[in-house]
Amino acid sequence: MDGIKKRKHALLEEYASIAEKSNRIDPELYIKYDVKRGLRDINGKGVLAGLTEIGEVTASYVNEKGETVPGPGKLIYRGMDIKDIVNGFLSEGRFGFEEVAYLLLFGELPTINELNEFKSLLAEYRKLPPSFVEDAIMKLPSRDVMNILARSVLALYTYDDQADDISISNVIRQCLQLIAQIPLLAVYGYQVLAHYHQKKSLVIHVPKRRYSTAENILHLLRPDSKFSHLEAVILDLSLVLHAEHGGGNNSTFATHVITSTGTDTYSTIASSICSLKGPRHGGANVKVVQMFEDMKQNVRDWDNEGQIRDYLNKLLNGEAFDRSGLIYGVGHAVYSVSDPRAEILKEYARELAKEKGFEEEFRLYEKVERIAPEVIAEKRKIYKGVSINVDFYSGFVYRALNIPEELFTPLFAVARIVGWSAHRIEELVNKGKIIRPAYKSIAPQREYVPLSMRNAKMDSLAGNL
Template sequence: MQTYQIEQFDEKMFDDLSNAAKKSSYVNPELYSKYQVKRGLRDLDGRGVLVGLTEIGEVHSYILDEGEIVQVPGRLIYRGYDIVDLVKGFMKDDRFGFEECVYLLLFGHLPNGKALKEFEQLLAGYQKLPEDFARDVILKAPSKDIMNTLARSVLALYSFDDNADDTSINNVLKQCLRLTACFPSLAVYGYQALSHYHGNQSLYIHSPRPELSTAENILSMLRPDSKYSKLEARLLDLALVLHAEHGGGNNSTFVTHVVTSTGTDTYSAMSAAIGALKGPRHGGANIKVVQMFEDIKEQLKDWNDDEEIENYLSRILTKDAFDRSGLIYGIGHAVYSISDPRAVILKDYVAQLAREKGLEDEFKLYAAVERLAPQVISQSNKMYKGVSANIDFFSGFVYRMLNIPVEMFTPMFAIARIAGWSAHRIEEIVNAGKIIRPAYKSVAPRQTYINLTERT
């Protein structure tokens, strides 16, 4: 058989093939209504289609009153505990909360002091990567996207596990704990490789320290001097807690359920979840918020002028400003309407860090946009429910104040959400459900086969 080099095929050929692929993939939008397809697995009123049951996380945003949806302030529940109460608990005790949150999500109850200390020591023991893993897997093939580095590293860890395909709960729990413990190192080392090999910066590889919390280790490994303030570590820890779980229906967690239902290994399931989270519609939204605010700061003459802010937000909605998408990033959520509890909690602590960093004027601008954007959106768009600031609205600002590079924003989300993914993977295995396989209706017309020599 004759061989060909890819260079022999010109761009016109690929353009023609691309157009053919687009044409053959198009489905008439009217057919979705005709066949009552729940696009995005959501009803027309925005409610998610019920596809499973879980005891791990609950996202609550409305009540039914005589069959009518009544929007209420959002609540986020971890294993029956309101996130507000969980945060107040560890903040009042002046301690870190992420490790306790991981314990709660995995085991369904809050640990006592002895159990929590032992669990923290267990995670610390799992932090160490296999010998030469950072050099051979991460540094020798640096990626320009840390999420890809993270996914590739997770898949590579399969090769270092003698029981990689064992899906017993005992083994899966060990695998999940190892991944939870080493995700910070995988992500940070991926960034250091990117910074060095693609950004021509000095290479810093700091080992995690067993006596530090997850949040402290991230800052210690990320910064050249390993130094951080108490407030910085506390706020990063809070962000991890708020991102750790969001019910079974969010895209990456649902992917975890879908892939786990096939009976595959933990590494494959988690790398698939990482791929889902990488998407800008899911895990990358806070990056767009930061970019949008950089644009707003450049364009506004007076950050305190509500009328000027409203006018610019209107221009964003009409696709005349920023990225011409028509979206005010960080405002609105698929589930929450009146408020996102994560954003409400984070906002108070963001104000404290902004004062410490001398960025109070910028925080006031964020607060003004948070207040005015829902009004502008309601005047411009027909909505079935209200909109409010979501956690992405403030989390990007937090990461920027912590000098976390933008390339690490979505990996930070993954470092937190591995806790929820792990709990949901175990839940899917324990309940031994069927392989998840929703229906797709074919709307293609029937064709008569044509012999090769007769085709035009």
């Protein structure tokens, strides 16, 4: 058997080499044909692919001495600045996620009665079909909660008698159910993962009707169901800040693309979850925490800015952590001077650090926040400003909340399901065409070669299997 495995491995390595050679495209050709790689120009501005009323992400600009320079970034939900929304519900001592969900889905802030009815409906939907946890989650435990989420959402299709009905009323019903159910799927998925793969006790709590989404997550996650008010407030705030980010982010654009085919809600949302899983999208907050853990091991004096700078230079040179050449949590495709989500979250992260005894580590984060843009500017040509993004502090917050890393990205999905749902509805209401951008083929024309006349360079390997 070992011999067969070795031959298979050799064949696959050969296939990989051939595939790399046959698929490599000269980077100069992208310039020649004016292809915007990543659908973004050199300044990071996205190619205009659609219109939306749901969310807007902007890098504002200011005039300084006659010169236009990048200014603070802005995040807008249905025409309202995220900072005003957050200040609104926090100043009144309320949780904001459900209110923001209503705003994003229906375009207006709810009245007291509308908000209470909406929360009551979500509470009614906050349950899974009978035996779903046992049949769909426990019998096939996964090492990745995002895979559990995607698979479970697809499984919910089989429980819906109107699964393929894409009328707006039915899609709203499906989306509201998923907004209520995905927190359960995420936490239950983690509990099963922890039990089967980490040999921990299996804890399955039932959600409480009177709790908000954030409160229920902490209640479901912790064996003793206990949490402080500050913990719930900060988790709720994180959900609000992650709920929407314009139509052009990868997972939301995927929502538009998949919706435009006319497929069902479950297939669409599962696709969005798969997009968000990627470390270059929703998985970045995990990378930030892991990067800092490596930094803490390799920077002896956390107050020594020279040592911190040396470590950051090693990151950029591909000599530290995962050797990717990236400083995770720093930089964004749109924001330049600042990410408003990071600014808001940072202030509450500071408060949480005091409560949880993470003040020394928080100061390290602050130093990296200040030094990293300087190090990047020294090494690389920057066409716009560079600053930290929301992933920089969200991972810190989740860690301070004692939330396991396996749930960092799923919590992103718990929040972003609201934005995905709003964009799916918008795509269906406007009856757009199927989304189909163009790719230019640069392959030269060739003649077909009969099998008997082809070079049999792979025969020796394949024939031994």
